[in-house]
Amino acid sequence: MKQAGRLAGRIAIITGAAQGIGAQYAHALAAEGASVAVADVQDTNPVAQAIVAAGGQALALRADVTDAESVRAMVAATIGHFGRVDILINNAALFGTVSLKPFEALESAEWDRMMAVNVRGAFECCKAVSAEMRKNQYGKIVNIASGTVFKGPPMMLHYVASKGAIVAMTRSLARELGSDGIRVNTLAPGLVMSENVLANPAWKGAITENNVASRAIKREATPEDMCGTMLYLCSTDSDFVTGQVLVVDGGSVMH
Numbered sequence: 001m002k003q004a005g006r007l008a009g010r011i012a013i014i015t016g017a018a019q020g021i022g023a024q025y026a027h028a029l030a031a032e033g034a035s036v037a038v039a040d041v042q043d044t045n046p047v048a049q050a051i052v053a054a055g056g057q058a059l060a061l062r063a064d065v066t067d068a069e070s071v072r073a074m075v076a077a078t079i080g081h082f083g084r085v086d087i088l089i090n091n092a093a094l095f096g097t098v099s100l101k102p103f104e105a106l107e108s109a110e111w112d113r114m115m116a117v118n119v120r121g122a123f124e125c126c127k128a129v130s131a132e133m134r135k136n137q138y139g140k141i142v143n144i145a146s147g148t149v150f151k152g153p154p155m156m157l158h159y160v161a162s163k164g165a166i167v168a169m170t171r172s173l174a175r176e177l178g179s180d181g182i183r184v185n186t187l188a189p190g191l192v193m194s195e196n197v198l199a200n201p202a203w204k205g206a207i208t209e210n211n212v213a214s215r216a217i218k219r220e221a222t223p224e225d226m227c228g229t230m231l232y233l234c235s236t237d238s239d240f241v242t243g244q245v246l247v248v249d250g251g252s253v254m255h
Contacts, residue, residue, distance in 0.1 A: 005033030006235045011082040013074065015065055015125060016092030018042035021144075021192060024223035025089055025230055030056030032231055034087065037078040039063040041092075057082075065092045065121030068128075075128040085132050087234050090122040090143045093162075100155040111158045118162035119169070126173060130182070139182035142233045143170045147190040147249045163188075167245055174243030183242040185233045190249025192221045216251025225250075 012029045016022040018040035026038045026047055035057035038044040041064050048060035059081050063074035078085055094117050122143055133139030146163040153160065167186055174184040191211045212218055229248045232238050247253045 005031065006231065006237070007087075008033030010034045010086040010234070011037070011078065011084055012087035012089065012234065013037045013039060013078055013085055013125075013129070014089040014091055015039050015063065015121070017047060017089075018044045019047075020096065021189070021223040021226055022089075022091040023047045024227060025091060026058070027051060027054075028227040028231060029087070029089075029234065030054070030058060032235075034234075035059075035082050037061055037074070037082070037085075039074050039092075065124055066116045068124050071121075071124040071128045075125075075132065079132060084136060085129050086136070086138060087140045088125055088129050088142070089230065089234075090125050090141070090166075092121050092125075093118045093144065095146075095159060098156060098159055102155060103157040106158055114158040114162050115165075118159070119165045122166060122169065126169075126184075130177065133177070133182045134180040137181040139177070139180075140234045140238075141173070141177075141182065141184040142230060143184065143186045145170075145186045145188040145245065147188050147247050147253045149188065149245075150247065150253045150255050170245070171243045178242055183233075183238065185238070185242060186245040187226065187229055187233060188245050188247045188249075188253075188255075189226050190215070190221055190247070190252050192223060192226065211252065212250075214252040215249065216254075219250065221248075221250060 012034045014026045017026045017038040026036050029036050030051045037059045038048045039061040044060040048058035051058035061074050064070040143166050145166040148160045149164045170184050170186040229246050247255045
């Protein structure tokens with residue numbers, strides 16, 4: 001008889017889940033028994049169909065995290081289909097396709113777009129689920145930041161600043177939502193060899209080699225490497241953990 005997973009009966013929303021790390025999060029949550037709403041501006045049907053084919057429960061949704069109405073519709077559709085929301089993974093972000101450049105070369109529109117997706121997108125999603133989680137007096141919000149916040153690498157100022165904002169937002173939200181049983185934490189990956197990163201020439205050669213060399217565990221990171229920590233933050237194992245940042249990068253950052 002198959003044993004129930006750690007997240008059996010839980011309902012999760014994962015943004016940016018059409019591919020890469022987000023898709024891996026969705027599969028991992030479903031494998032632990034959660035019903036998952038798979039959301040992205042891109043087509044999430046293939047991910048949802050694969051989860052269902054493997055025996056899980058999934059709902060494919062199109063959502064633009066920079067559009068408050070789209071985010072509210074995503075949450076409403078999830079509640080309408082599954083009954084509630086217990087878990088939010090704020091994974092949608094710009095990174096894999098970003099080109100490296102001096103900060104003086106960043107256009108204002110490029111800065112604003114990064115902040116709209118990476119920071120305001122997470123804010124919109126937290127705001128949209130808060131009423132439901134407060135009503136249920138329970139929730140797990142996992143915001144995805146980056147190890148770059150603690151390393152301060154050059155040539156990607158808009159990205160690093162956006163992820164620093166996620167860490168700060170997590171801490172403030174944890175204080176504001178804690179009395180309602182809602183835990184808010186940050187998962188901060190290092191450089192992960194996702195589909196978009198592998199396809200981006202900026203991450204070829206020495207830059208990736210130097211990143212790996214900085215780690216205590218000297219190998220490239222895969223999307224699967226992020227899932228254990230993500231599941232911990234979503235499960236009852238972390239019920240007394242909130243406002244924290246867990247860096248998952250093989251020991252490049254020791255925070």
